[in-house]
Amino acid sequence: MKKTVKKILITVLTLAIPVIMMAQTPPHPNGGNAPGSGNTPVGGGAPIDGGITVMLLMGAAYGLKRYVKYRG
Secondary structure, three states, X not given: OHHHHHHHHHHHHHHHHHHHOOOOOOXXXXXXXXXXXXXOOXXXXXXXXXXXXHHHHHHHHHHHHHXXXXXX
16 A cells, blocks of 8 residues: 555656746846847857766776776
8 A cells, every 4th residue: 555655746747846846937038138239159158168078088988998898
């Protein structure tokens, strides 16, 4: 009986969480100013290079680990 109640509770929570949580609306480009008045791109000014570099380095390290394990 307890297992059934837990399963039902988990299912209800899993289905209800997306309905309860609401995302914020995205900010306006250029901070809400008129188009062309700033140099912020439409997608925002967040840099993506740092994350890509870290991801590539981690992938290379994982590949090297797998290669060493395979050769050893």
